[in-house]
Amino acid sequence: MSKQYAIVTKALTKRFGHFTATDAITFEVEQGEIFGFLGANGAGKTTAMRMLCGLLTPTSGEATIAGYDIYKQTEQVKKRIGYMSQKFSLYEDLTVKENIRFYAGIYGLSNQQIKEKTAELLRKLQMEKEGGQLVSSLPLGWKQKLSFSIAVIHDPSIVFLDEPTGGVDPITRRQFWDLIYEAADRGVTIFVTTHYMDEAEYCNRISIMVDGKIKALDTPRKLKEQFNADSMNDVFLQLARAKS
């Protein structure tokens, strides 16, 4: 039997006018893998991710998500994915529980499922006491964890995370990654962009984009070997330097 791929892209490209933001990227992500999508600011990561989520139409190339074509089967794609954007979209003027209810409703969960999932989520995040608080009153790290938990509340097979841990300290980031590992253990495929190289080390495989193209793709260990580097930071800097 052929391998089950969560994501397959072939020469996926997005141009804005004459500018090519994502330039013929080709890769596969296995089901249950934690796949890191790295690149400097403006490398084209968000553009690629938006195409994979069905938010942006590619200029050319192909891609499937959970086996569904991103051009023709957008509804099936949307049902199987979760998405957490850089500016994660919690409503600050709603309570924690109201946010959960709102998004779970959009994802099509029944009232009974929403009740159960809300209790489970608050227990897991140790936020039972905060359920009735406005989201605006929560620390950033808590909002990020809540946002991630909501992005997987409908048990998607793939979750896309666009710089999910920006602006928080390493300990809070580590706690966030515990949630990621837990989801991956349940078989959820994680596609994550980050600028933090400690996080890159937590991924099963990493791709590094430079100017819209994928310049390297492998496990952190193999990339370090390939670039004769001590750390992912070093690998990243070598690729960024090679550009100039």
Ligand SMILES: Nc1ncnc2c1ncn2[C@@H]1O[C@H](COP(=O)(O)OP(=O)(O)OP(=O)(O)O)[C@@H](O)[C@H]1O
């Ligand atoms: N709608 C658009 N119209 C024109 N150019 C765009 C548009 N969206 C993105 N770009 C450009 O495409 C390039 C890639 O942007 P993108 O947001 O994908 O990069 P990124 O790797 O996600 O960067 P960051 O790490 O800063 O989020 C940038 O130069 C950006 O200015």
